[in-house]
Amino acid sequence: MKSPWLVIRSQKVPFSFRVDRRVPTVLIILAMVTLVAMIISVSYGEYYVPPLATIQSILGLDSGNSDYAFIIRTLRLPRTLVAFCVGIGLAIAGTITQGITHNPLASPGIIGVNSGAALAAVTLLIVFPSVSSAWLPVVAFLGGLSVAILIYLFAWKGGSSPVRLILVGIGLNFIAGSLTSFMITFGNINNVSQAMVWLIGSVYRRSWEQLLMLLPWLVIFGLLALVMARELNALSLGDEVARGLGNRIERQRGILLITSIALASASVATAGSIGFVGLMSPHISRKLVGATQEGQLPTAAMIGGMLVVLADLAGRMLFAPTELPCGLITSAIGAPFFIYLLIRKR
Amino acid sequence: MNRLETKHLTLSYDGTPIIKDLYLALPSQQITALVGPNGCGKSTLLRGLARLLKPRRGTVYLDGAEISKLSTKAVAKRLGILPQSPIAPEGLTVRDLVAQGRYPYQNWLQQWSKQDEEMVAWALDLSGMTEFADRALDHLSGGQRQRAWIAMALAQDTEILLLDEPTTFLDLAHQIDILELLLQLNQTQDRTIIMVLHDLNQAARYADNMVVIQQGEIYDQGRPKQVMTEAMVSNVFGVNSRIVPDPVVGTPMCVPLSRRTAGKELRD
Numbered sequence: 001m002k003s004p005w006l007v008i009r010s011q012k013v014p015f016s017f018r019v020d021r022r023v024p025t026v027l028i029i030l031a032m033v034t035l036v037a038m039i040i041s042v043s044y045g046e047y048y049v050p051p052l053a054t055i056q057s058i059l060g061l062d063s064g065n066s067d068y069a070f071i072i073r074t075l076r077l078p079r080t081l082v083a084f085c086v087g088i089g090l091a092i093a094g095t096i097t098q099g100i101t102h103n104p105l106a107s108p109g110i111i112g113v114n115s116g117a118a119l120a121a122v123t124l125l126i127v128f129p130s131v132s133s134a135w136l137p138v139v140a141f142l143g144g145l146s147v148a149i150l151i152y153l154f155a156w157k158g159g160s161s162p163v164r165l166i167l168v169g170i171g172l173n174f175i176a177g178s179l180t181s182f183m184i185t186f187g188n189i190n191n192v193s194q195a196m197v198w199l200i201g202s203v204y205r206r207s208w209e210q211l212l213m214l215l216p217w218l219v220i221f222g223l224l225a226l227v228m229a230r231e232l233n234a235l236s237l238g239d240e241v242a243r244g245l246g247n248r249i250e251r252q253r254g255i256l257l258i259t260s261i262a263l264a265s266a267s268v269a270t271a272g273s274i275g276f277v278g279l280m281s282p283h284i285s286r287k288l289v290g291a292t293q294e295g296q297l298p299t300a301a302m303i304g305g306m307l308v309v310l311a312d313l314a315g316r317m318l319f320a321p322t323e324l325p326c327g328l329i330t331s332a333i334g335a336p337f338f339i340y341l342l343i344r345k346r
Numbered sequence: 347m348n349r350l351e352t353k354h355l356t357l358s359y360d361g362t363p364i365i366k367d368l369y370l371a372l373p374s375q376q377i378t379a380l381v382g383p384n385g386c387g388k389s390t391l392l393r394g395l396a397r398l399l400k401p402r403r404g405t406v407y408l409d410g411a412e413i414s415k416l417s418t419k420a421v422a423k424r425l426g427i428l429p430q431s432p433i434a435p436e437g438l439t440v441r442d443l444v445a446q447g448r449y450p451y452q453n454w455l456q457q458w459s460k461q462d463e464e465m466v467a468w469a470l471d472l473s474g475m476t477e478f479a480d481r482a483l484d485h486l487s488g489g490q491r492q493r494a495w496i497a498m499a500l501a502q503d504t505e506i507l508l509l510d511e512p513t514t515f516l517d518l519a520h521q522i523d524i525l526e527l528l529l530q531l532n533q534t535q536d537r538t539i540i541m542v543l544h545d546l547n548q549a550a551r552y553a554d555n556m557v558v559i560q561q562g563e564i565y566d567q568g569r570p571k572q573v574m575t576e577a578m579v580s581n582v583f584g585v586n587s588r589i590v591p592d593p594v595v596g597t598p599m600c601v602p603l604s605r606r607t608a609g610k611e612l613r614d
Contacts, residue, residue, distance in 0.1 A: 004480060007458055018458035102433055234449050240429040243398050246422030246450035291438040
């Protein structure tokens with residue numbers, strides 16, 4: 001019988017690695033869909049650029065029209081790349097959260113980490129508008145971390161009932177949401193309008209600058225997550241089994257939790273709260289490549305990236321010329337998905 | 347030889363001592379059953395032995411060394427633990443679960459050695475789970491699922507295996523099935539098996555060594571024939587009983603009569 005695992009093993013050096021056999025194929029297909037969606041996304045708009053010219057412009061070739069190069073490279077490409085990266089960040093964060101909480105309903109968005117990050121970021125934009133926006137991810141991270149600490153105190157320690165975690169998370173979501181509204185109500189109008197565009201969960205007008213701000217977070221913590229895949233596997237079998245297998249659970253879970261918060265917060269700091277990507281991606285990924293993290297994490301990341309790119313494209317095409325923020329599209333799909341999970345579980 | 351021992355062991359939950367100043371030596375290559383009434387601390391003791399619970403006072407020794415001073419991965423190569431109702435992510439296949447047993451042998455570079463692969467195949471085979479290897483755990487019956495978890499513990503390749511009520515929630519056929527599997531492991535592989543069991547008769551039948559725990563202390567320990575007496579059942583479980591030899595294998599068998607506190611005793 002064919003093994004369901006794809007094994008890479010060296011005879012000479014002590015190196016070996018195993019993933020589900022489906023992973024490479026699934027990743028290639030997802031990457032191709034995403035790439036096509038990105039090219040369509042970049043061609044499409046008020047000023048239509050033919051796909052071939054789009055590809056030429058992206059690759060830095062001469063497309064025979066200097067407007068094209070400007071529109072594609074300066075205006076549209078960073079936007080779709082930001083969408084892709086934000087999706088990756090949210091999806092990895094969601095996969096980690098579901099693994100360490102043993103809760104298929106959890107994600108940084110559901111348990112309030114995203115709202116905490118958003119509140120902190122809005123506070124920075126409105127109260128300290130002169131501070132450089134490079135601080136946004138850092139401040140958002142602190143906001144997300146604060147919510148995570150609150151959740152730990154209220155819901156995690158006293159027995160980790162899945163529903164309790166979700167309910168406390170929804171409560172914290174509301175609190176952070178109302179504080180954010182408070183900020184918006186009393187803030188200076190110019191700062192508020194800047195915050196509003198961002199808060200709604202959209203990649204509208206995202207530039208290379210914002211992409212570059214997000215990238216270090218994504219690379220560092222994304223790689224860290226992949227490196228920690230085996231630890232996440234062990235932790236998802238529960239604390240006792242993980243400890244019995246020799247996992248230093250407090251430490252490993254701590255690192256993974258920080259990784260998750262950092263990725264979610266940096267994504268929120270870049271594009272606002274794009275809901276349910278962190279919730280949906282791990283589920284879709286598990287259906288495609290199984291429940292071990294060496295495969296599930298990268299696949300979820302690609303799915304997350306693809307979802308946000310597609311949502312951004314759909315948001316622009318559905319009611320053109322009116323633009324719907326991609327966060328609205330992901331929520332429209334994600335909320336019923338969440339309810340489906342909830343009904344099926346109880 | 348005693349590979350697992352405790353001295354002065356005190357374990358507590360939220361400040362309440364559950365196990366008090368316990369001296370216990372668990373014989374190697376034997377099956378030990380921890381028995382006692384609900385809340386006596388037998389599961390707590392098992393968790394303490396497996397270093398899942400930090401002792402309040404005293405020490406657990408593994409091969410003469412303090413278990414808390416050994417690296418947790420080193421311990422995981424010698425001692426495996428299966429909790430009472432372990433959880434697994436949705437959709438995890440039996441094969442993927444069993445592969446997790448190899449965790450203590452792996453590192454960042456060496457994630458799936460030839461030996462890992464062989465041990466997983468061996469564990470699946472021994473537990474009779476090879477044909478279910480590609481099924482999701484949540485689609486299996488309770489007995490099959492328990493076998494899958496035992497297979498994971500087997501893949502961990504530890505000489506000592508601790509199990510917390512491995513037969514609870516299973517029907518009789520599956521209970522016997524699991525106990526026979528553990529017996530086979532003990533007899534063919536010389537594994538030391540230490541398990542919490544609810545059923546006194548199963549404990550007496552399968553264990554070489556029985557440890558009776560009452561209110562966090564050891565009431566008695568030894569061969570089931572010596573330990574399982576009418577006095578013990580009465581004192582520890584508060585039940586009047588007759589102990590008769592099992593008609594098949596001759597191990598002591600407890601036939602409960604009535605609760606001691608109910609007063610009137612049933613006549614023979």
